[in-house]
Amino acid sequence: MEKYQPKEIEKKWQERWESAGLYKDYSRAKKFYALDMFPYPSGAGLHVGHPKGYIATDVFSRFKMLQGYSVLHPMGWDAFGLPAENYAIKNKVHPSVATEKNIATFKKQLEAFGFTYDWDREINTTDPVYYKWTQWIFLKMFEKGLAYESNEPVNWCPSCKTVLSNEDLEGGLCERCGTQVVQKRLRQWVLRMTDYADRLLADLDSPEINWEESIKEQQRNWIGKSQGAQFKMSVVINGGSTSIMEVEPPTLAEGNYIEVYTTRLDTVFGMTYAVVAPEHKVIEQLKAQISNYDEVEKYVIASQNKTILERTELQKEKTGVKLEGVEVVNPFNNESVPLFVADYVLGGYGTGAVMAVPAHDERDFEFAKKYDLPIRIVIVKSMGSTAIDTSALPEDEYIAYRINEIQEMLDNKEAFADYGNIVNSTSEYNRLTSQQAREKMTAWLEENKLGQKKINFKMRDWIFSRQRYWGEPIPIVHCEKCGAVGVPEEQLPVRLPEVEKYEPTGTGESPLANIADWVNTTCPKCGGPAKRETNTMPQWAGSSWYYLRYIDPKNEKFLIDQQLEKDWMPVDLYVGGAEHATRHLLYARFWHKFLFDIGVVTTIEPFKKLMHVGLILAEDGRKMSKRWNNVINPDEVIGQFGADSMRLYEMFMGPFSQSISWNTNGVVGMRKFLEKVWKLSAQINTEEGRINTETQNNKKIQTLLHKTIKKVTEDIENFRFNTALSQLMILVNAMEKEYAKSATTKAHMRKEDYEKLLLILSPFAPHLAEELWQKLGNENSIFLQTWPVADEKYLKDEEIEMVVQVNGKVRERLLVAIDVTEDEVKETALENEKVKIFTDGKEIKKIIFVPEKLINIVVN
């Protein structure tokens, strides 16, 4: 028999499958759309970690194909981005040149795995034919008022010389280069993602989404919905007595009040001061009334110059300045309290102003301690266990006892932030629970038109412009007369022009600003002189809708044909890294919902099932990186062991979503396994009359085979590839033992059994399975066959091992018929010598019988 030569057969089948168009039958009744997160084609090429997700998707695609589905399984390139641009700056070559080269490398590497990609559908986000539609979507958002210009302070990376979105930050550092980001006031294009916050949150729980809980939870946290109340507090000058209760709400002019947001209105009677953020406009409005304005202004300027990191660093002490000469009035008790400016309050969240309750908020407590401000306890722990018996105490003593407990906490430098029962407020609220008080207080605010319920989100609008070269031009023209005007649809795409220098300017303009004949244009509205927008779109623009384009990649009239969209959407399976949980996956959901609103798509969510692929770490347990010199190249692994062995290893390593270290020895094991399958084909008995011999051994193998079919089917469905493969190994080991090793039993392997084995192995090791399949004389591809279904009649063993326990400990194992009765087992077990050792002379209290599993004899 020939030896197993993966190098030869893999190349052969890849070519044949491709030329036969094996993956391009889109005419079947049932559809399945399997999608990988498309890669950024970096100069370094693939390492062994990249293909893990792709292999899983491929296994799934082949499995679905065998189950009779038309499978859409495309691949493409997310090719805009900084590395190509930085390479261009360094080497003076156009980014598209390096990108093209990298794509060729990636494609060649991917092809060695034998993936079922339909390369006719390949897309590239940097192709004008593609980004025409990225620009089109932006225009639609602009038309609907969802894309707007803003001059609010934004995150600026001084090293990359561009603004960044909140999602692009990692702990206040630039996600790409690790530089500290500063706040800068720059004109920016922003997408109103917050308009979709509620739907982005709520639809995570819709049946349209079947995602892992961890990813959903990350998105929930990122969106950060909080429910509270917002209310007004009037500002009084120089200890004046004007309270908001005496001034009719309509006469409250700017500068006469501040508005605060709180989720803990129940603690409002504990307010002993209030705080505004340094950015708050009331500071400017009260300039004349603030007697220490110089000091305040100094503080404001200093905090604006801080980096995000400096401002949010936890260990850092809180700082602030009291606004002398003004106070604010708590509407609940008409008490005026001092007002501070402090940068622990964020300008961009809520109203940029808060009521401060030091007894019941950690941050306020810290600040109050430092500035020696009064601390008033207004909630106490709910009824519950205490150190002493409080049931006999009269109520006032009980409350005094509880307040004392909180006081001890405060003395120990800790605020009491939990919910509890209200005290020290007014009689309407005292003794209510926090939740009850909050509702009653909110109702009071609404009655008196002082405030209302309010929902806030942590998520910000998406800052969408970048001051870099290698991105989609934003299709906007600025006209002095008409303002920002969208480029007419028929003029799309706005092509990225050639430039001399790719360097970012650092001025807040992109390098495109230097190309006069590109920048200067005419206004599409009035025909007058106008300038093009020179900012480009962020890295994440092209990937926010690419899954739609694969469905209809060559459509020149529209981004996707309406019927094809209905046929193929949503994506049934989406596989990629968890690092995209709050960026790509959020952006894509946002765009998809917008496209739904304007009638381009018909599903509310783009990705039905999402699986996140666990990292493959280097053998040293660190991330694979050039820096550590621990990168394993898939080409070498495939060259040494073959693509099928590599595919098997990555699926066998462990649970799919888990990070696991690479171990090349593991690939050896997979190769051994495939060799076994290969050699086993020699055991097929083809002699007339002996083919269907039903020996005892064959029956055993039948049972195992059908159990394996069942398990492999279920495991693939559930992404448990590791256990599917171990079950296949168990089957192959048993077949080898039965047919190849025990010549004396005269067992004969039936061809149909072996073919079933090949079928259920084929998604994992497609080349080997196809080769063996056709060697058996089959003419059509194995992938045009039908996935076997486990036959119930073979699933039950005739004999099973029954465990005999005494007091829960295993003492003996009995081989019994599957349908043995409880009494029969009891009898056998109690007479068993080994069991007797533990039961003799003891009273049998109870016998527990679990059919097909065990019998437990309970003695005293």
Next chain:
RNA sequence: GCCCAGGUGGUGGAAUUGGUAUACACGCCAGUCUUAGGAACUGGUAGAGCAAUCUGUGGAGGUUCGAGUCCUCUCCUGGGCACCA
């Protein structure tokens, strides 16, 4: 600090509903073959003990005839968020 995953042999891991802990694979040990090569073959491999047996799923309790699995507390690791009022 908050949220989410996890902690099982020398290693990666299995045990799907409370029912035989360590399947499958790697590594290691012993042996076979000999072209002294292994990506070949055979057997062994949780720990302690001559053995019967005992002990074992991060730790401490609990529920149960029976717990890796359920409950309470606690320690550790990985990931995410982080002054969001």
